[in-house]
Amino acid sequence: MKKIISILVVTLMLVSCSKEDSQNVSTITYYPEFQVMGDDVIFLDKGQEFVDPGVIATEGATEIPFTTTITGKYRGGTTLDTNVVDIYQIVYTATNQDGFSGSVARTVYVIDTGDLTTSIAGLYTSTVARNGTSGAAYTNMEYVLIWEKADGSFQISDAFAGWYSIGRAIAGSDTPGGIIVANNIATNDFSFPGTLTNDYFGGVVNMTDLTVDAATKKMTLKTTWIAPGTPPTNYQFVATLTQVPL
The missing domain is CATH 2.60.40.10 (Immunoglobulins)
Incomplete structure (x- = not known):
């Protein structure tokens, strides 16, 4: 074109x-x-x-x-x-x-599009709920990226799965650096080393859970965030990630 x-x-x-x-x-x-x-x-x-x-x-x-x-x-x-x-x-x-x-x-x-059996790499659309609340702006957001690192672990582009960076279109509001260790994808055995922070707001971020459904090409990622403030505010993000076929 x-x-x-x-x-x-x-x-x-x-x-x-x-x-x-x-x-x-x-x-x-x-x-x-x-x-x-x-x-x-x-x-x-x-x-x-x-x-x-x-x-x-x-x-x-x-x-x-x-x-x-x-x-x-x-x-x-x-x-x-x-x-x-x-x-x-x-x-x-x-x-x-x-x-x-x-x-x-x-x-x-x-x-790199993984088969969700041996690899969770891929390009994903994202639908996110924050503390149980979602909306049109946070539905089928484009895109969240996951890639495999040299050590066999995986990394996600945004641990909030686009809630702020895509849904609210706030520049520089990704939560990058999230590492996912796939101990056993078939049994949904994952671990999440390290603590993250949001580039825009700060605070303490931890990915806590990931479940994979290879048949539907979907994953569910859960992330907690202690946002700075007096007192601090606790949030949980639940993201449904749908792999985009190429």
Whole structure:
């Protein structure tokens, strides 16, 4: 899919106050425009080849060069390595002849989809209840990511399963770093080493329980949070995670 991002075109009229020079001077600045080649959201299997379709950047009718930067949201990569599961953002930036810059981005999901028998890795939609209360904003949220680490344990992108970061769209409100040790997936025997904190609010966070239903491709994750305050507030999040097939 081709997508054209049109930024702005500004005309600046300079009028001289001199009697000797009564001619108006007109300067037109064309801000960078972008034609995004391919889709602005791409899903890839782990290890799948990826060739960046790029963009076409123009200043008026003239094509101009652009630069590309890549950031892995959870694992910090600066290149798109399809052997490393993550959510990557590719940002394309161009600068016009007057020094004005513009940017456009695409998102690339690199996903390892486990069978929920030997692996719980995958991309999941999330429906979350907090202290027993949910709502439309917290239903089928897109997306929560789980990947397998080198030591065989698993890590989840947000221990709150998107309640704040997706449901309330509060930037930087993930609870990252949650490790899940799968002692025996078939018997729902998991352990959760370490204590977490929410990046935005703080507090003490612990994942406490995970149950897996391989037949329905669903998991239920329970997480507790002691939120800071006087007195502190206790919350429990119950997330139903539904694996997204690729």
